[in-house]
Amino acid sequence: MIEVVELVKEFRKPQPTTGRLAGVRQLWAPRRTVRAVDQVGFAVERGEIVGYLGANGAGKSTTIKMLTGIVVPTSGTVTVNGLVPWANRKKHAYNIGVVFGQKTQLWFDLPLRVSLETIRDLYRIGAADYVSRIDEFDEVLQIKDFMDTPIRSLSLGQRMRGDLAGAMLHRPQVLYLDEPTVGLDVVAKQALRDFIAEQNRVHSTTVMITTHDMDDIEQLCRRIVLIDRGRVVYDGDLSSLKRRYLPFREVVITPGANADTAYIGAKHADRLENADGTISLRFDPERTSAAAVIAQAASTADIADLHVNEPKLEDVVRLIYAEAER
Amino acid sequence: MIRLGSTNALFFRANLALSMVSVALQTVLLVTVWRAVYSGHGQVAGINEADAVSYAVIAMLLWHIALPWQLSSIPDRVREGTVATDLIRPIGVVGQSLLQAVGATVGAIPGVMVGLAVAFAFGGLEPPASTGALGGFLLTAALGWSIAAMLNIAVSMVAFWTTDTRGPFYIYRAVASFASGALIPLWFMPTWLRPLLDALPFGLQVFAPLQLWHGQEPIGRLWAVLATQLAWLAAAAAIVALVSWRALRKVVINGG
Numbered sequence: 052m053i054e055v056v057e058l059v060k061e062f063r064k065p066q067p068t069t070g071r072l073a074g075v076r077q078l079w080a081p082r083r084t085v086r087a088v089d090q091v092g093f094a095v096e097r098g099e100i101v102g103y104l105g106a107n108g109a110g111k112s113t114t115i116k117m118l119t120g121i122v123v124p125t126s127g128t129v130t131v132n133g134l135v136p137w138a139n140r141k142k143h144a145y146n147i148g149v150v151f152g153q154k155t156q157l158w159f160d161l162p163l164r165v166s167l168e169t170i171r172d173l174y175r176i177g178a179a180d181y182v183s184r185i186d187e188f189d190e191v192l193q194i195k196d197f198m199d200t201p202i203r204s205l206s207l208g209q210r211m212r213g214d215l216a217g218a219m220l221h222r223p224q225v226l227y228l229d230e231p232t233v234g235l236d237v238v239a240k241q242a243l244r245d246f247i248a249e250q251n252r253v254h255s256t257t258v259m260i261t262t263h264d265m266d267d268i269e270q271l272c273r274r275i276v277l278i279d280r281g282r283v284v285y286d287g288d289l290s291s292l293k294r295r296y297l298p299f300r301e302v303v304i305t306p307g308a309n310a311d312t313a314y315i316g317a318k319h320a321d322r323l324e325n326a327d328g329t330i331s332l333r334f335d336p337e338r339t340s341a342a343a344v345i346a347q348a349a350s351t352a353d354i355a356d357l358h359v360n361e362p363k364l365e366d367v368v369r370l371i372y373a374e375a376e377r
Numbered sequence: 378m379i380r381l382g383s384t385n386a387l388f389f390r391a392n393l394a395l396s397m398v399s400v401a402l403q404t405v406l407l408v409t410v411w412r413a414v415y416s417g418h419g420q421v422a423g424i425n426e427a428d429a430v431s432y433a434v435i436a437m438l439l440w441h442i443a444l445p446w447q448l449s450s451i452p453d454r455v456r457e458g459t460v461a462t463d464l465i466r467p468i469g470v471v472g473q474s475l476l477q478a479v480g481a482t483v484g485a486i487p488g489v490m491v492g493l494a495v496a497f498a499f500g501g502l503e504p505p506a507s508t509g510a511l512g513g514f515l516l517t518a519a520l521g522w523s524i525a526a527m528l529n530i531a532v533s534m535v536a537f538w539t540t541d542t543r544g545p546f547y548i549y550r551a552v553a554s555f556a557s558g559a560l561i562p563l564w565f566m567p568t569w570l571r572p573l574l575d576a577l578p579f580g581l582q583v584f585a586p587l588q589l590w591h592g593q594e595p596i597g598r599l600w601a602v603l604a605t606q607l608a609w610l611a612a613a614a615a616i617v618a619l620v621s622w623r624a625l626r627k628v629v630i631n632g633g
Contacts (some may be wrong), residue, residue: 080380123626144467156462161384169381171467 052225052257053118058127060088060113062326073182084097087113092162098255102272106372110281115229119149132224146217152230155210155215155256163213164198167220174221188216191246208239228260232267238359244270246366265365277371289364297362302332302344307353317347378473380563382480400441401495407433409499421565428591431503431561434496437588439518439583440559442485443525444550449474451533452542471621478526506592513515513589513599520606521582527613537624558584578609
């Protein structure tokens with residue numbers, strides 16, 4: 052559905068100028084080239100939900116803008132459903148829906164109903180289809196509650212629900228979501244995720260999502276493409292990513308009141324004493340199992356409580372972003 | 378998109394009412410001032426008082442719809458980054474802007490009607506010279522509006538390079554208002570300036586239709602005026618196509 056080959060985007064920016072008449076001298080200041088996206092390549096099959104992750108400024112949004120045809124790349128090729136987005140903007144528009152978390156596609160001063168009817172007319176959606184899709188969207192997004200409210204008067208959660216309805220109204224095959232849950236409360240986030248998952252399940256909509264909310268990724272994506280300084284550093288499934296960056300799991304033990312903690316331990320597990328009095332046994336799941344670690348630890352001392360810590364995507368991403376900053 | 382433009386123009390009732398009051402006020406002032414200017418003079422440059430007053434009112438109303446205070450939504454949308462969502466529509470940015478301009482013009486009709494009514498009430502409105510003159514006026518006014526709409530979009534698209542378009546907008550507005558004959562009829566311009574003003578497209582937006590209305594341009598010359606307008610419309614469309622082609626290749630979306 053989406054093919055991206057050696058995609059590059061460079062921006063020319065004037066060198067910052069300071070001192071007297073800086074604003075005027077800026078006009079002929081030498082320009083520098085900044086490469087925002089560097090030889091990015093990947094392919095997305097129909098019906099996939101792909102998380103496109105990276106730190107701020109990594110090049111995620113620029114990539115999305117090239118895939119949607121908004122921005123023309125410096126070099127490289129993109130085809131979406133057989134079309135080059137920036138060369139076939141109008142035809143391509145029928146294939147894609149886009150939601151930008153930080154900017155609305157709805158008309159700010161007018162009621163949601165007018166925006167949706169304008170989108171209906173732009174995409175030549177029949178009256179019956181329009182009504183049935185609004186009914187369908189309303190089941191999850193509950194947009195009928197605020198159809199006659201001007202966009203500027205909506206809460207952020209309502210606006211995003213309206214935006215998502217607007218993006219999916221013409222039933223596009225591909226949905227791009229650029230930080231769709233930024234600033235939303237947990238209820239609004241969940242409504243959006245449920246809607247995206249349902250569109251994907253029922254209509255095989257291909258979804259590409261950039262987000263800093265790892266719950267979006269954990270709940271929606273089976274695959275992740277990770278970008279750092281404009282380059283793809285990981286492309287694969289979620290569990291492999293966790294294995295690659297956090298190859299260990301932990302059994303955290305709360306010793307019993309009379310337990311001799313010095314003896315708590317297990318074969319093939321590193322022992323860490325935590326400040327709260329608990330003991331972590333960190334192990335590589337390829338060498339031993341959680342059950343074996345727990346059994347051995349239980350045989351060495353009296354245990355009041357224990358739990359197993361799975362590696363969290365948030366920890367993985369934090370690790371990668373920290374590496375990138377170094 | 379047409380509905381969007383008109384709804385936008387008509388949505389804020391207070392704003393609509395105030396703009397109608399503003400048009401009424403301008404009409405009264407124009408009638409009063411031009412009568413004062415003509416006081417004691419039978420004719421100036423071959424134009425009598427009644428024609429001059431009527432010209433001033435209709436020119437103001439034509440200009441009210443051809444050169445609105447907001448040329449198009451493009452500059453605001455570029456600055457906010459929301460132009461990104463316009464670029465993913467099945468109609469291009471220029472097409473969307475043109476349709477919205479049609480809608481905005483429909484939305485300006487109440488103001489125009491108020492202006493005509495006030496001018497009529499004050500005896501400041503002369504009827505067209507003939508039925509043919511009225512037809513010629515409507516045809517050339519529509520083409521003049523189209524040229525203005527194209528040029529408005531071309532100037533708006535400077536936003537893709539400069540983000541803030543106030544500088545180009547003020548220059549454009551000053552030149553266009555003066556050269557169109559909206560402020561002062563071109564009859565009263567010095568002889569040496571007329572060839573320059575006639576070489577620009579602005580006179581075709583206001584002065585040319587009003588010449589026909591007042592019978593200052595014989596109806597037999599209608600085809601020549603229409604041919605010139607069509608040539609300028611084609612040129613304006615070519616300018617817009619070139620500017621938009623360049624703009625869309627260098628578009629930068631503000632705000633991430």
